[in-house]
Amino acid sequence: MLNIHKNIGKGQSFPIGASIQSNGVNFSIYSKYSTGIELLLFNNIEDNKPSHIIVLDKKKHKTDFYWHIFIEGLKAEQIYAFRVHGPFLPDQGLRFNPEKVLLDPYSKLVVTPKGYQRDLAIKPGDNLSSAMKSVVVDTSVYNWEGDHYPRRSFSKTIIYELHVKGFTKHPNSGIENSKRGTYAGLIEKIPYLKDLGITAIELLPIFQFDEQDAPKGNINYWGYSPVSFFAPHSSYCSSKNIMGPLDEFRDMVKALHKAGIEVILDVVYNHTSEGGKNGPTFSLKGIENRTYYLLEGETYSYGNYSGCGNTINPNNSVARRMIMDSLQFWVSEMHVDGFRFDLASILSRDELGVPQKNPPILWEIESDPILAGTKLIAEAWDAAGLYQVGTFIGGKWKEWNGKFRDDVRSFIKGDEGAISNFAARVLASPDIYGSKNRSVGTSINFITCHDGFTLNDLVSYSEKHNEANGENNRDGNNDNLSWNCGIEGLTADSSIIKLREQQIKNFMVVTLLSYGTPMLLMGDEVGRTQLGNNNAYCQDNEISWFNWELLETNKHLFRFIKMLNMFRINRDSSKDDVEPPLLEFLQKRRKIDWHGVQLDKPDWSSISHSLAGTVRTKKNDPILYIVCNAYSKDLDFEIPEPQNFKKKNWYRIIDTSLSSPDDIVLLNKTKIINGKYYTVKARSIILLIAP
Numbered sequence: 141m142l143n144i145h146k147n148i149g150k151g152q153s154f155p156i157g158a159s160i161q162s163n164g165v166n167f168s169i170y171s172k173y174s175t176g177i178e179l180l181l182f183n184n185i186e187d188n189k190p191s192h193i194i195v196l197d198k199k200k201h202k203t204d205f206y207w208h209i210f211i212e213g214l215k216a217e218q219i220y221a222f223r224v225h226g227p228f229l230p231d232q233g234l235r236f237n238p239e240k241v242l243l244d245p246y247s248k249l250v251v252t253p254k255g256y257q258r259d260l261a262i263k264p265g266d267n268l269s270s271a272m273k274s275v276v277v278d279t280s281v282y283n284w285e286g287d288h289y290p291r292r293s294f295s296k297t298i299i300y301e302l303h304v305k306g307f308t309k310h311p312n313s314g315i316e317n318s319k320r321g322t323y324a325g326l327i328e329k330i331p332y333l334k335d336l337g338i339t340a341i342e343l344l345p346i347f348q349f350d351e352q353d354a355p356k357g358n359i360n361y362w363g364y365s366p367v368s369f370f371a372p373h374s375s376y377c378s379s380k381n382i383m384g385p386l387d388e389f390r391d392m393v394k395a396l397h398k399a400g401i402e403v404i405l406d407v408v409y410n411h412t413s414e415g416g417k418n419g420p421t422f423s424l425k426g427i428e429n430r431t432y433y434l435l436e437g438e439t440y441s442y443g444n445y446s447g448c449g450n451t452i453n454p455n456n457s458v459a460r461r462m463i464m465d466s467l468q469f470w471v472s473e474m475h476v477d478g479f480r481f482d483l484a485s486i487l488s489r490d491e492l493g494v495p496q497k498n499p500p501i502l503w504e505i506e507s508d509p510i511l512a513g514t515k516l517i518a519e520a521w522d523a524a525g526l527y528q529v530g531t532f533i534g535g536k537w538k539e540w541n542g543k544f545r546d547d548v549r550s551f552i553k554g555d556e557g558a559i560s561n562f563a564a565r566v567l568a569s570p571d572i573y574g575s576k577n578r579s580v581g582t583s584i585n586f587i588t589c590h591d592g593f594t595l596n597d598l599v600s601y602s603e604k605h606n607e608a609n610g611e612n613n614r615d616g617n618n619d620n621l622s623w624n625c626g627i628e629g630l631t632a633d634s635s636i637i638k639l640r641e642q643q644i645k646n647f648m649v650v651t652l653l654s655y656g657t658p659m660l661l662m663g664d665e666v667g668r669t670q671l672g673n674n675n676a677y678c679q680d681n682e683i684s685w686f687n688w689e690l691l692e693t694n695k696h697l698f699r700f701i702k703m704l705n706m707f708r709i710n711r712d713s714s715k716d717d718v719e720p721p722l723l724e725f726l727q728k729r730r731k732i733d734w735h736g737v738q739l740d741k742p743d744w745s746s747i748s749h750s751l752a753g754t755v756r757t758k759k760n761d762p763i764l765y766i767v768c769n770a771y772s773k774d775l776d777f778e779i780p781e782p783q784n785f786k787k788k789n790w791y792r793i794i795d796t797s798l799s800s801p802d803d804i805v806l807l808n809k810t811k812i813i814n815g816k817y818y819t820v821k822a823r824s825i826i827l828l829i830a831p
Contacts, residue, residue, distance in 0.1 A: 148194065149210035153203045156465070157246025157370075158220065158276045164212040165276050169222065169244065170458055171428050172205040173234055176225035179209060180241065180268075185219060185251045188269045216278040217382050219251060220244070221271065224427050230417060233430035233440035239264070241271035243368060243423040245432075245462060248469070249275040249386055250348040250371040258352035261420030272348075272367060272422065277386060279473045287394045289477055290402050291513055292339055294538065294581030294657045295712050295719055298705055299404065300338035301589055302662035303362070303684070304346060304376045310685040322378040323385075323392040330399050336665060336698075337705030340402035340515075342480055344590055346373050346389070350413040350422075357610060358678035362590060364448075364482060365413040367422050369466040372474075393475045402477035404515055405470060409452055409463050410486040410522070416442045416449035431458050434493055443493045445486050447523030454487045454501045463501060468510045478515025480540070484532070485522040495526055499533065506534040517584055530572035538657060541569060541583040548587060549598070549621035552646050554770050554823070557746040562768075563734070568655035568722055579719035583656035587647045588664060593674045595664035598622045599643040601629060605672030608679060616675030629672060641667075641697065642823060645796040645803065646768070648701050649825045652708045653766070655725070665701040666690035696800035703804045707793065731756040739778045750820075752777055756785065763787055763830040769820040776817045779828070787830035789813070797821035807831060 151166050159166050167179060176198065180190040194209065196202070201209045221243065226236030240261060243250060252272045260267040308315045308325035319325040333341065345363035353365035363373065377385040393403050414425045424432040434443035434451040445451045453459045470476045481487065488499040505511060517538045520528040532539055544565045551562035564571045568583045588595045593604075602624040606616045625639045644667070651658050662668070663686050670676050676684045691698060720729060734742040735752035742751060749771035755764040763785045767777050782790055791810035796803055797820075805811075813828055820826055 147212035149212065150200055151208035151210035153206035153208050156206075156462075157244055157248070158218075158274065160216060160276065160278045161210070164210055165214040165218065166208065166210045167220070167244075168206055168208040169246075169427065170206055170431070171224055171226075172431060173428065174207070174224050174226040174236060176238075177201075177207045178223040178225075178238075179211075180221045180223065181214075182219040182221070182273060185253050185273065186255075190268075214276065216276055216281075218276040219273050220276065221273045222427070231439050233435045235421065235425050235429045237421055237426055239266045240421040240426050241266075241268050241273070242421070242426045243272055244274040245368070245423050245427065246370055246465070247274035247348075247368050248277040248279065248370050249383070250368050250374060251275055251382065252374065256352075258350060258420055261422055262418065275382060277383065279386070282387060282390055284390070284394060284475065287397050287475055289475065289513065290339075290397060290400055291477075292400075292402060293719060294515070294579070296709065297340055297402070297515075297581070297657055298338045298652070298708060299340045299342050299584070299657065299659040300333065300336070300662065301342045301344070301406075301586075301659060303344045303590065304373075305361075305680070306685045307662060308686070310682065310687055312688045313686070314688060319378045322376050323372075323388040324378040327392050327395045330395055330401070333396075333401060334399050335702065337702050337709065338660065339400070339709070340404055340477070341396065342404040342406060342517075342659070344406050345408055345482075346376060346405060347371065347408065348373050350420075351375070353413045353415075354678045355610065359680050360678065361680040361684060362677045364408050364677070366408050366411075367413050369407075369409065369462065370469055390474060397475070402515070403475075404478040404480055404517070405476050406480045406482060407467075408482045409454065409466070410483045411446035411448045411450050411452060414450060416444065419449055428458070431456055432462075434489065434491065436493060443489075445489060445493060445522045445524040445526070446483055451486060451489075451493075453491055455490055455496065455499055460501045460504065464504060464508065467505065468508070471514055472510055476514075478517065480517040480519065482519055483522045484518035485520055485526040485528045488526070488528070488533070489522075493524075502533050502537075506536045530569075530576070535576075535578065538582050538584055540589075540659075541565075541572070541585060541656070543572065544569065544583060544585045544654075544656070545587055546621060548647070548650050551749075551768075552643060552650065552770055552823075553621060553623045554749060554772065555621075556749075559746075559748040559751060560744055563751060566650060566654040567726060567732070570722055570726060574723045577721045577723070580655055580722045580725040581657045581719050582722065584659050585651055585654050585656040586659040586661070587651055588661040589659070590661065591675070592617060593620055593622055593672075594661060594668050594670055595644055595647060596640070596667040596669045597672055597674070598647070599640040600624055600669070601672040603628070603672070604674045605629070606675050608671075608673060608683065609675060610678075616673075620674060639823065642796050644697065645700055646770075646823065646825050648704055649794060649796060649827070650768070652701075652704045653711075653827070655722075655730070658708065660701075662686060663690070665698050667694040667697055696803075699800060700804050703806070704794075707804075729757065735778070737775055737777050739780060750775055750777075754780055765790065765828040765830070767818070767820045767826050769822065769824055771822060773822050774819055775822075776819050778816060779813070779818055782830045785830060790828040790830050792826065793829050794825065794827035795821075796826075797824035 305321040309321035547561040551558040
């Protein structure tokens with residue numbers, strides 16, 4: 141056994157966390173107001189007591205605000221944790237509690253004992269036996285086999301938002317039981333992703349999170365409850381090896397890169413699972429509460445701009461450094477390609493919670509050399525009413541465009557007064573992004589995401605049905621701009637089924653053919669349903685999982701979206717990798733003429749439900765003619781003469797009113813369209829091309 145007392149050195153303050161050196165491990169932790177720290181070492185995760193307790197000497201093991209120690213002979217896979225001593229004075233922002241075993245904020249790996257109980261991190265008393273613990277790791281030994289980042293431009297990107305567990309957890313996934321719901325299981329579905337034609341996956345949170353952070357009887361399934369900003373979630377790993385989560389995650393990234401697919405992480409730097417004053421103490425709260433969290437007023441109460449009880453203090457220099465170190469780690473050591481920032485507007489708030497004009501953390505992320513070339517996507521709002529869509533800082537950031545979702549839903553549904561906003565959304569929202577000279581790919585265009593209805597449910601339910609969540613249907617958004625097409629929920633009525641499928645195709649055409657960057661939700665391509673649940677955050681079951689039987693049941697829908705993805709990529713494949721500013725793109729590179737049922741006479745009135753357009757690019761490029769008829773009746777649209785563009789014929793590529801395989805076809809198999817008019821069926825979209 142290691143003779144720990146003969147192997148202790150002073151250590152150093154940098155690097156922060158546990159770092160392997162030639163003959164041991166250096167530990168460093170920031171804790172400005174603490175009076176003492178104990179380092180706990182464990183032989184096994186299930187141990188009820190540490191193998192060693194090392195009390196750090198304040199004179200020897202502290203430099204400024206950093207406690208540090210070097211222990212010779214320690215190696216990778218060593219399990220450890222801290223106890224931190226200091227005053228418990230909540231009304232001064234100090235919440236030190238040496239009864240609680242704490243994670244290293246810089247843990248690259250977190251292990252959880254079988255008897256873990258969230259409540260024991262809340263109640264008075266020692267929680268040693270049930271506490272999550274950190275692990276020393278050496279990230280340098282992994283063989284990346286020459287892995288390289290695809291670095292695909294946004295103009296050539298189709299994002300697919302998926303949940304690691306939910307993608308393969310269903311028993312019918314075809315994945316062996318030990319790999320279902322894991323990083324390894326996702327690797328086996330890469331051929332499916334390639335066949336679908338997406339170019340990037342956006343993973344719901346994979347930072348280690350607390351699955352028990354949910355109302356009693358429920359489970360936190362989505363993962364917006366982080367306990368570490370550096371560690372991959374261990375329960376998504378199929379391996380029993382302690383290093384499995386790190387290695388298996390990197391195996392997944394490497395395999396996706398070999399397939400040309402980028403990996404974007406949905407990251408939660410706005411709050412942690414420690415909640416507010418009555419929440420558990422896992423790490424930051426017990427190490428340096430006043431530094432890491434945004435505390436307000438004379439009582440130092442938790443600022444709750446996240447809606448989850450606490451808010452990270454992102455523009456404090458120490459918290460900012462932690463966020464930057466985390467981002468750099470995921471790019472340099474884990475090879476991810478980008479990030480979608482949950483409630484990103486919180487990162488603009490200062491230490492008083494006031495939005496800043498030039499928030500340091502956001503500019504640092506934008507200008508950091510390690511993050512150069514990574515995709516940065518902001519959810520540009522927070523839970524306290526700050527809404528920054530179109531005004532988010534910088535020129536590199538892209539934004540989830542919630543107005544695209546709402547305005548397209550409204551138009552396709554058939555609402556009045558939606559026509560003008562709809563036209564702006566399909567042009568990448570120049571009314572939102574044009575004034576700041578943002579690029580054409582700035583708008584992330586989506587109709588559905590994890591939060592809300594699936595696309596199938598958007599056209600099958602007019603009301604939410606969240607009873608399974610156990611909150612009497614009070615949770616979830618009440619205003620979904622959904623329409624059940626005549627019957628609420630499941631039905632055998634063939635006319636309703638046909639209309640719903642038609643509406644799904646309409647939504648997909650608009651999403652994939654609009655300018656901006658498209659994002660699809662896992663399973664929408666096969667008609668996945670959550671039975672009307674629009675807040676399935678706690679549903680780790682078949683409500684949320686991908687049902688792979690639908691791939692056969694709705695193969696016609698999968699075919700349509702697969703070919704639509706192909707058309708989108710081919711449409712933009714010849715364009716430069718450098719994205720032009722949006723207004724320049726629309727004024728110089730795309731010529732769009734708007735029409736109504738008659739050429740050059742668009743109807744912009746509040747009662748209009750249809751819009752047509754001719755799209756021209758370079759002299760020899762194909763001409764596109766598209767019609768969106770959201771009206772409840774068929775309409776005859778006048779077609780431009782192809783000779784006007786020095787073209788011979790119009791060919792029909794898409795007609796969403798038709799059944800498969802005629803609803804979408806390749807150019808060499810298209811039907812030639814003759815005549816002056818085309819009858820566009822009620823609630824359908826057509827696309828003609830003059831090559």
